[in-house]
Amino acid sequence: LQIIFHSQLRIEAYDLGLPTPLSSDLDLTIYVQNVDNYRPRFPERLLFVNFTENTEKQEVYLPSVIERDAIDRGDEPVLPVCYYIVEGNDGAFELHRNTHRLTTTRHLDRELKSNYTLVVLATEDCIGSPNYQPDVDGVSTLTVFVQVRDVNDNAPTFVSKIFTGGITTEADFGIEFMHVKAIDLDEGDNAKISYYLIGQVKQTLTEGLENLAVSPFLVNIETGAVALNFDPQKGMKGYFDFRVLANDTD
Numbered sequence: 001l002q003i004i005f006h007s008q009l010r011i012e013a014y015d016l017g018l019p020t021p022l023s024s025d026l027d028l029t030i031y032v033q034n035v036d037n038y039r040p041r042f043p044e045r046l047l048f049v050n051f052t053e054n055t056e057k058q059e060v061y062l063p064s065v066i067e068r069d070a071i072d073r074g075d076e077p078v079l080p081v082c083y084y085i086v087e088g089n090d091g092a093f094e095l096h097r098n099t100h101r102l103t104t105t106r107h108l109d110r111e112l113k114s115n116y117t118l119v120v121l122a123t124e125d126c127i128g129s130p131n132y133q134p135d136v137d138g139v140s141t142l143t144v145f146v147q148v149r150d151v152n153d154n155a156p157t158f159v160s161k162i163f164t165g166g167i168t169t170e171a172d173f174g175i176e177f178m179h180v181k182a183i184d185l186d187e188g189d190n191a192k193i194s195y196y197l198i199g200q201v202k203q204t205l206t207e208g209l210e211n212l213a214v215s216p217f218l219v220n221i222e223t224g225a226v227a228l229n230f231d232p233q234k235g236m237k238g239y240f241d242f243r244v245l246a247n248d249t250d
């Protein structure tokens, strides 16, 4: 709000001359202007924005500030309000000061940075980047929370190239005697891993397992637990190796 006081003052000057007093008068108009200049304000101080990682030119138009009405404005002209990012930009965003369009300048990477907090200043100063002072300019700011949406751009990777486990012939059918584990840097369903035993289980130096009709091991699709698929008998021995696939797309 800007307040302008108009007051009119009439000054008359007389001399005490004889025979006729002479006088002259002068009209003065005094403007008293409120020193607290108008500052644009946003109707809401917070804005939540979702941008997707790995995507070209994400954009959003920031909301307008509250219009000054004619009473507040007095006889000052309507000036454009310019927007500037004054905090939180590491170069990933660009804000067009006149159109108020916020865009990404590069692909965002959720795994690198999943959210940004930008402070946007609205000002009638459209000449150069403002010298932002939070205690004074804070009333004219909008805080924009940018959440980076995930894309499935990371494949699962095993935490180890080789997993080893062992059992004795005392072990029971069905026992889960080891786990394989992969991790996926994405989130939600994009990081949901399924484990599959692929190919043949290779046997080395095995004895007593010639008549095994089924795969000797089962891999739990969800947990990666490896379970025994036969009942060990005395006299059985050997080494086994097999491959497991970790998949994040089904």
Ligand SMILES: [Ca+2]
Binding pocket: 053, 108, 109, 110, 111, 112, 153
């Ligand atoms: Ca990424």
Ligand SMILES: [Ca+2]
Binding pocket: 053, 110, 111, 150, 151, 152, 153, 154, 185, 186, 187
């Ligand atoms: Ca991702």
Ligand SMILES: [Ca+2]
Binding pocket: 152, 153, 154, 155, 156, 184, 185, 186, 190, 191, 192, 248
């Ligand atoms: Ca993934």
